[in-house]
Amino acid sequence: MTETVRTPGTAAAGSPVIALAGVGIRFRRNRRGRRSFKDLFGSGARRTRPGEFWALRAVSFTVQRGEAIGVVGRNGQGKSTLLKLVTGVVLPDEGTVHVTEGVAPLIEITGGFVDDLTVRENVFLTAGLHGMTKKQIGERFDEIIDFAEIGDFVDTPYKHLSSGMKVRIAFAVISRLEEPIILVDEVLAVGDKAFREKCYRRIEELLAGGRTLFFVSHNERDLRRFCARGLYLDKGALVLDGPLDEVLARYDAEYGVKPA
Ligand SMILES: Nc1ncnc2c1ncn2[C@@H]1O[C@H](COP(=O)(O)OP(=O)(O)OP(=O)(O)O)[C@@H](O)[C@H]1O
Numbered sequence: 001m002t003e004t005v006r007t008p009g010t011a012a013a014g015s016p017v018i019a020l021a022g023v024g025i026r027f028r029r030n031r032r033g034r035r036s037f038k039d040l041f042g043s044g045a046r047r048t049r050p051g052e053f054w055a056l057r058a059v060s061f062t063v064q065r066g067e068a069i070g071v072v073g074r075n076g077q078g079k080s081t082l083l084k085l086v087t088g089v090v091l092p093d094e095g096t097v098h099v100t101e102g103v104a105p106l107i108e109i110t111g112g113f114v115d116d117l118t119v120r121e122n123v124f125l126t127a128g129l130h131g132m133t134k135k136q137i138g139e140r141f142d143e144i145i146d147f148a149e150i151g152d153f154v155d156t157p158y159k160h161l162s163s164g165m166k167v168r169i170a171f172a173v174i175s176r177l178e179e180p181i182i183l184v185d186e187v188l189a190v191g192d193k194a195f196r197e198k199c200y201r202r203i204e205e206l207l208a209g210g211r212t213l214f215f216v217s218h219n220e221r222d223l224r225r226f227c228a229r230g231l232y233l234d235k236g237a238l239v240l241d242g243p244l245d246e247v248l249a250r251y252d253a254e255y256g257v258k259p260a
Pocket residue numbers: 027028029055073074075076077078079080081082
């Protein structure tokens with residue numbers, strides 16, 4: 001069965017807020033769709049179509065409300081894809097994804113913002129898409145802009161912001177949403193040190209308030225700051241799901257490096 005069920009607001013006490021069962025997703029490796037040598041002879045060749053490979057396969061885990069989970073693995077092993085499955089940006093080719101609470105994703109530098117709209121318009125658009133009323137957004141608008149420290153640019157088209165400024169406004173908006181699940185991919189690494197620390201303190205506040213966090217990072221100190229549990233992805237498989245210490249030790253044992 002392949003299914004993605006998103007039913008925000010229906011999480012029963014004690015039941016998981018996220019449940020993935022046997023999830024697989026495949027992508028096309030090359031544009032022409034011809035079989036590469038690896039497709040023909042590699043281990044993942046059996047059920048892929050020409051030019052495709054499994055970016056994630058047989059991934060199963062559940063998450064309880066309030067957990068903070070660090071996702072680790074080398075480049076290209078499926079971490080961002082996993083977060084995109086939770087947001088519903090991509091759909092599984094195999095297995096089921098159940099998400100019973102709303103998700104605030106900070107998974108791409110654009111934060112889903114529209115290039116030609118101004119910062120102000122983007123704030124209203126994004127927060128509106130996450131269920132906030134115009135009045136609620138208006139009430140939080142100054143706070144959002146103050147947090148991002150980009151007061152001079154509220155009426156500037158988003159495309160004219162620097163990449164660090166884009167992350168600032170995206171984080172400021174996403175972290176003011178009421179969604180119970182927060183996803184943070186490595187995008188914060190783009191911000192300067194002082195702003196990153198401000199974001200991390202905000203994440204700590206959100207966790208103290210009972211939010212659920214997925215945090216993708218290559219930085220061990222950052223992972224340890226928030227997360228008690230880790231998911232280790234390698235070659236599209238969930239190699240280990242357990243206490244963060246064990247996950248980092250396994251990563252270190254296999255590749256001789258912990259996240260930086
Ligand atoms: N839309 C897509 N189309 C084709 N291939 C994709 C797509 N999205 C991701 N991939 C591929 O899927 C694999 C997993 O990518 P993903 O971005 O999830 O890795 P990651 O673990 O987050 O890597 P990094 O640490 O570099 O961010 C990679 O081989 C990537 O090239």
